[in-house]
Amino acid sequence: MTTPHAVTELPQWRQVEGHFRQVPYFLTREMMGGLPFEIAGGHIGDLVGKPVAEPHVHDVDEIYLLLSPEPGAAVIDVELNDAPGVTYRSPAAILVPAGVKHRFVTRQASQGSYCFGIFVLESRPGATP
Numbered sequence: 001m002t003t004p005h006a007v008t009e010l011p012q013w014r015q016v017e018g019h020f021r022q023v024p025y026f027l028t029r030e031m032m033g034g035l036p037f038e039i040a041g042g043h044i045g046d047l048v049g050k051p052v053a054e055p056h057v058h059d060v061d062e063i064y065l066l067l068s069p070e071p072g073a074a075v076i077d078v079e080l081n082d083a084p085g086v087t088y089r090s091p092a093a094i095l096v097p098a099g100v101k102h103r104f105v106t107r108q109a110s111q112g113s114y115c116f117g118i119f120v121l122e123s124r125p126g127a128t129p
C-alpha cells in the first residue's frame with residue numbers, strides 16, 4: 001500500500017438507542033476494510049449538566065475516553081446500573097462492560113474537551129468472562 005486509506009467524510013451520523021440526538025461516529029466497523037472497534041462521540045465543552053443519552057445498554061464493551069487540552073479540565077460522572085455516578089477527570093479511560101446500563105454526565109469541560117465511546121466489537125484477550 002502506497003497511499004494511506006483515509007476516510008475524510010466525518011463524522012457519520014447514526015441513530016443510537018437511548019440517545020437524544022444522532023450520534024457522530026468517527027470510525028465504524030465498515031471502514032478500512034473492516035475494523036474490530038468503532039469510535040463515536042465528540043466535543044463536550046458545551047454539554048455541562050446536559051446528558052446526551054438516557055441510561056442505555058450495549059451488547060459490546062464500551063470504553064469512554066475522556067480528553068481535554070489541559071489535564072483535569074474535563075470531568076464526567078459515569079453512572080452504571082442506576083448507581084450514583086462516579087467522577088472521573090481527564091485524561092481517563094473508563095470501561096463499561098457489555099450488558100451494563102450506563103451513561104455519562106458532563107460536570108465540567110473546557111473548550112476542546114472530548115469524550116469518545118470506543119465500542120470493542122471483538123472479545124478482548126485479557127477480558128474476564
Ligand code: ZN
Pocket residue numbers: 056058062102117
Ligand atoms: Zn453507551
